[in-house]
Amino acid sequence: MTRAGPRSLAAGIVALEFAAAVTSFVASTLLPLVARDLNAEDRLGLLIAGSTLGLFVALPLASRVLARLGARGTLAAGMAAYLGGLVVSATSHSAAVFAWGQLATGLASGLLAVFGVSSAIRHLDDRLRVKVVAASSAMWILPALAGPAATLGLAHLVGWRWTLLLPVPFVLFGRLFVVRAARDEPEPAPRPLGRTLLVPLGAAGVVLSEGRWPLALTGAVVAGAGMVAILPAGTARLRRGTPSALAALVLFAVGYFGADSLITVLLTTGYGQGLGQAAIVLSAAPLAWAVTSLLARRHFPATGLGLTAAGTAVLAIGGPFPVALAAWTAAGIGVGLAYPALYVRASTAGSSGLTATELATAVITAECVGQLLGRAVGGALSSAGGLFASYAVFAVALAAAAAVSRR
Structure with a gap:
């Protein structure tokens, strides 16, 4: 990795955490509007479950994806799943389709999270990792303060479907930094899935x-x-x-x-x-x-x-x-x-x-x-x-x- 590599990686991880915060507050703020438009007020569990289940599905599979696709391939697959899932959710007309789109975004988020943390373990020393974790925590301040109001204002102007795409620029920005630092490295054979x-x-x-x-x-x-x-x-x-x-x-x-x-x-x-x-x-x-x-x-x-x-x-x-x-x-x-x-x-x-x-x-x-x-x-x-x-x-x-x- 070049000298700029650790700095780019650290900036990318922090930017992706900001994107995750924006995604969280956008999704929670839009939930009542989505439920009402999709006639799913009595199926809130299904609307919420998709992204959570996608994350948990990604965890046992992440090492296999990295071993097979490499760093850049995993980043590309994760971004494709994330963008595709958002598009499916934003164009859905039923709770089930919306949930499938959220499942894809959760799966992508899990893959990107495992990639980001594993890259930090490989390439950032302990002192820099402490700073990255602290800065990542601080990335939730602005979305927590301004996220709900900004989301509702944008939804009033353009509707919840377009507003659901609000996190995309932040995710792409974070990925730009991470991909500069990413490089394919040999991955050992993953452990059996089993339990x-x-x-x-x-x-x-x-x-x-x-x-x-x-x-x-x-x-x-x-x-x-x-x-x-x-x-x-x-x-x-x-x-x-x-x-x-x-x-x-x-x-x-x-x-x-x-x-x-x-x-x-x-x-x-x-x-x-x-x-x-x-x-x-x-x-x-x-x-x-x-x-x-x-x-x-x-x-x-x-x-x-x-x-x-x-x-x-x-x-x-x-x-x-x-x-x-x-x-x-x-x-x-x-x-x-x-x-x-x-x-x-x-x-x-x-x-x-x-x-x-x-x-x-x-x-x-x-x-x-x-x-x-x-x-x-x-x-x-x-x-x-x-x-x-x-x-x-x-x-x-x-x-x-x-x-x-x-x-």
Whole structure:
């Protein structure tokens, strides 16, 4: 790689993260308009499921695609699937066709994510990777603040179908930088698929459960079994080094993203607040995460995760609105202190024996399946009347992540 290669790669990864943030807020903001236009108000689960399932399908297949197509071929295939999927969704006239288009975009996003992370593992030193992770977190600030309003304004002018294509220029811009740094490198023969296919199967059970929590929990267990097959040996036993860092990443995702998925329900149902106040609390943690990770000169995984656990535990106790706002903001600050260094530790091969592509797949799988588990467990507890109890569980998971991160 040339001297400009690492810089181009870093810029491309950050730009693609910005594109992912724009895509997320555009999709969530347009969902009511899409559902109404496609007469699918009672099929929201199907409209949402496509992109999530596409991501989980990509994870066990990514190493095979990279081995067969190489770096530039994978980038080309990913972009073709992404653009094709958006076009299918934007021109759809039924919920099923829209979901198939979203499945293609999710699949492409998964391939591009594995490629980006594996390239960063190969070509960026730890210090630069910490900066890239921090900058990537900060890329969610502007879309979080301006994305929904800008999306609704554009949809009012040109309709949701054209607005759905809004992320395309940002994705192309990121790909331009990444492709400058990309080069084909020999890939070892991928490991057998085997139980790794349980990941998309279990994910399907969770995202298509539509409130049926026994199905969601069963899907989470199945996805967890597939995750074990992807993560390096010794992860479940908390072996020191990369396996323990990956285990901490799973526990972090269970605790933080599980809590984040229910925060508006907690504020409106548990705290008796209005949707406006709940939205303020909802945005507090991710904004605090992004700003802290960008401005902090040093990062402390155990300390940060401990702070996040404490903030989540306060939410489990209850109290007035200012307490909830302060607690969830503190939780976001903790993530900002913890996440960049934890992510770099989890994506450093060490003695794990994994290739860069396998390690990238393991990192993304750990985080995504952790989110899935947290949301499934939280949904099951809250539906059984244990909304505050679910936050106690999330706090325990985060405290365990803090302890494991010390290994």
